[in-house]
Amino acid sequence: MGILPVLNRNRGRWRLFLTVWAVLSGYGLTLAQSRLNGHLEVEVTTAGSSRPTPVRVRLTRAGQTVKQLPQQAIGVMYGLWDHADGFGFQPDSSFYINGRFRIALPPGTYQLSLSKGPEFLDQQHAIVVQAGKTQKKTYRLTRWIDMAARGWYSTDGHIHIRRSPREDPLLMSWLQAEDVRVGVLLRMGDFWETYYQQYAFGEQGVYRRDNYLLVSGQEDPRTPELGHALGYGAADKVRYSNEYYHYDKVFDKLHELGGMTGYAHHAETFHGYRGLTLDGLRGKVDVLEILQYCVDETPLRTDHYYHLLDLGFPVTATAGSDFPWCGQDHGHGPPERSARIGNARFYVYTDGPLTNQSWKAGLKAGHTVATSGPMLDFRVNNARPGDRLDLKKGDQLTVSVQAFGHASQVPLDKVELIGHGKVLASVSKTDAGQSARQLTLKLELDTLTRGIWLAARCFAGPKQVAHTTPIYVTVDGGGFHNPETAEQYLQRSESYLREIEQELEKERHNPELRLWHYKKGLKTRIAETREVIAGLRQKWKIAKR
Structure with a gap:
């Protein structure tokens, strides 16, 4: 028969042998690797509850992200322009879990960060993973405000x-x-x-x-x-x-x-x-x-x-x-x-x-x-942001602003009462009776003769700020506009309308810029807006410059 027919006849057997050998060898390597790894099991709850809670997790080693997701990580496709740029990892290499996860890791010291939005205190933990051992950790997140x-x-x-x-x-x-x-x-x-x-x-x-x-x-x-x-x-x-x-x-x-x-x-x-x-x-x-x-x-x-x-x-x-x-x-x-x-x-x-x-x-x-970050409670005569408060001449306003923060996570700096865009009153954490955890501003406004919009604004740690919707105060059924800035803002409105008109005259070849195709309709809308501006000028007796 010769050697070639024998080899051909046994080729399938050799392939099977080699495949089994490769699988067993790989299994052996995997088993050996798993013996070198340790395991981390984490459960996260909130204070007052024993139920695991959804939480954001970030796992790093020596400042570098662990590029491995536990099976329990919750993945959803997301990305710029609806592209599949991300799934299990968030853009900062965090991931979400429903309160529990287990992961195999090489031995070493890891940093585990847990967070659940600004109302909860973030946590950071150092964890030492040992070969062949399982670390079981339970953490409880605490709210500083509800x-x-x-x-x-x-x-x-x-x-x-x-x-x-x-x-x-x-x-x-x-x-x-x-x-x-x-x-x-x-x-x-x-x-x-x-x-x-x-x-x-x-x-x-x-x-x-x-x-x-x-x-x-x-x-x-x-x-x-x-x-x-x-x-x-x-x-x-x-x-x-x-x-x-x-x-x-x-x-x-x-x-x-x-x-x-x-x-x-x-x-x-x-x-x-x-x-x-x-x-x-x-x-x-x-x-x-x-x-x-x-x-x-x-x-x-x-x-x-x-x-x-x-x-x-x-x-x-x-x-x-x-x-x-x-x-x-x-x-x-x-x-x-x-x-x-x-x-x-x-x-x-x-x-x-x-x-x-x-x-x-x-x-x-x-x-x-x-x-x-900061939380605000703003009241005017017990009205809330968004409310309209109509007073009579001679009525007074009682204003209360409370800002809430946390000394380490949301350290308050100052809170301000804003009226018609100006700071009418403020307190800071260095004032008597105030702190980085709570700022309180209370005052009686002088008798009003005209309407005003009032809002509260708060500044805290880096990039932490808050602002309410105004409370709209009117007097004897009038408005709440600002006579001192009305002319300035009406002129600015006119300048923005002129910008649109200038764009309408530019026939662009860029397919992204198509404003000029809508010249007729937009000119009609600009004219309607100018009628509103003219009506306000007439109502407020402002001469056009």
Whole structure:
């Protein structure tokens, strides 16, 4: 037969032998490696409960991230432009768990960081892993404040993650790990298409677990020339592709569907102040995102907020992380590096238990505080942020502001009472009776002869700040605008309208810049806004310069 036929006949047997040998050899190596490893088992609860709680975990060794995920890590696809940039790891190499995880690690000393949003105290632990041994650790996280018990529910109003009913339980664990009570997942659009799809809107898009909610919203329209628009709480999404630069048409429909509308990113970037002027002065804007890490290191920006308030237009303060786009190290590297759900949030006061309807009612009433750390309780004659308080001439105002922080995690610096954009009173941690944990400001305002908007503002540790929606005080049924700045802000409004007009005359070949295609419709809207400005000038007897 010769040697070749024999080899051919036994080739299958040799392949089987080699395969088994390779598997057993690999198993031996794996077994040997596992004997060299140690194991870490961690359980995390909260004070007052023995149940494991969702939490954010970061595991490092010698300052380097452990590039291994435990099986219990909760993964959901996320990324810029709806791409699959991330899954189990967060942008800063943290991961989420539902309270327990187990992981095999080479021997050595590791650093374990645990966190659960700003109301809980972060923890850091050094853990020594030994070969062949299992370390079992139980940790209990402690709240330094419970805002939900006070009727205030944390909200991240700006999250971009595609979801279906299958992802809801996973995303809910992400929210609970950051102690975000209401997560608003925004379908994002531009002139060409939409991203981060949501499977349903309104009540059909609400997912609930315990006292936490996932709800749908939209960031659309979005243009470089007029800014990024927001839509909250509507029964459905709204998009008019053929009239994309006519934001007001979207706003009107969202209102018709029971929603609220506004602008993102402080109206700073993407020329959002232009759209805010065009729609805000015509009374179509409900909310403005005043706190976020997208513009620069300073999360709170109020220039355009005070602009509308001083002209007598009530606008509710909101905030949001813009996950996965914006992080706290913006300006020192790619913003996505520390993008984190809930790093900027707003609290909504509800009269009763948290539901989608009670949350919407609180938001529509303006009962909000935007914050990246400090907590605020602001009252004027017992009215809350967003309330309207009509007085008679001679009535006095009793103002109370309390700021809450934590000496190590949210060390308070000062709290201010803001009226018509100016600091009317303030206290700092160095004043008698004040501390880095609590600041209290109480005063009686002199007899008012005209209306005013009043808000509270607080500064704490680095990049930690809070700002309330105003309480709107009127006298004998009048307004709350600021006569001292009215001319300045009306002139500024005119300048923003002229900016739009100048853009309308530029026929651009860049397909991203399509404002000039909507010249006729936008000129009509500019004319309507100028009528509002003229009406205010006449009402307030301001001569046009």
